[in-house]
Amino acid sequence: ESVFSHVVRAPEDPILGVTVAYNKDPSPVKLNLGVGAYRTEEGKPLVLNVVRKAEQMLVNDRSRVKEYLPIVGLAEFNKLSAKLIFGADSPAIRENRVTTVQCLSGTGSLRVGAEFLARHYHQRTIYIPQPTWGNHPKIFTLSGLSVKTYRYYDPATRGLNFQGLLEDLGSAPSGAIVLLHACAHNPTGVDPTLQQWEQIRRLMRSKALLPFFDSAYQGFASGNLDADAQSVRMFVADGGECFVAQSYAKNMGLYGERVGALSVVCKTADVASRVESQLKLVIRPMFSNPPIHGASIVATILKDRNMYNDWTIELKAMADRIISMRQELFDALRARGTPGDWSHIIKQIGMFTFTGLNSEQVAFMTREYHIYMTSDGRISMAGLSSKTVPHLADAIHAAVT
């Protein structure tokens, strides 16, 4: 008998499990709206042309070797990543108050930041929005933080519960960490307005709450890299401290390359350098040092003016296609006379629409229409195309009537 015979089967990951179920379905009309990955109008994964070009340049450069990177990763990548999120003219960067370390995409950056906080920060409670990306509570709990939630989404309006958010952060203990989605909140697609961000900032600074930004969709939400970084830049502009986890999975389509960065903005250069020395102690036993390839692609693109420009054009095209899918789905439901107010489909931001469909309606759509999505009614707009919108609209119509 196996010494592991007592091991019980774990449930599928609630998000990745959607794809497992989809793959098993033989129907030719099946539609996977669970994955958080961009698809072309033909439903295919996309490698950006500028990424292909960067890879070609890297392959042709015979001087490149496969030596280990330093613990903190590729220096050039880290510098450029900080510039991308904080802005080229950021005083915090100029004053050397930012430390940036290369990590394994957004997830790894969150994990490294959280483990540092669990070891070195006086307040081990982190507030995450309700709801949030399903991996957040697991990452923070396993890092040794205690997870609490703040109100965020209002099902009645399918928008932001701003009053609830202010009340919950207002009654959080002084110094508590607050996880904020920089833009394109996952799964709701609901973001605060700039005025609301400013109120959140003032409240948080007045209570010394520590912002931990998760930036997984910079440029992917609006099509504009600077616009999508505004929330982060507001918090940096006031001179206060914050954490930022960046991912290049969506905005450069580098999902499986696992490229990301953690930045810690500190009050002084001296603190930043001491923080970095401790981040190395978190990283070394976790994965020793990060992989070269993806970070080299990013650095190649970010440091070349023309390639950077090409990237912004391809990025905007992805964002625009998603935005046009919102309009097409909204129009299709209107054309069918589907009961209910569906304006949230065009108001929400980023890759996902939080439809408001309940788990029974989702199960019905999967059973009868072979449409796959997470049971909370979240659909990935990036998985839709003009060809598949009518099928989805039919399914939603049937589910709610």
Ligand code: PLP
């Ligand atoms: N944070 C949020 C809100 C996300 O939606 C995702 C991806 O779905 C991530 C972080 C991290 O993704 P990755 O680790 O692939 O960069």
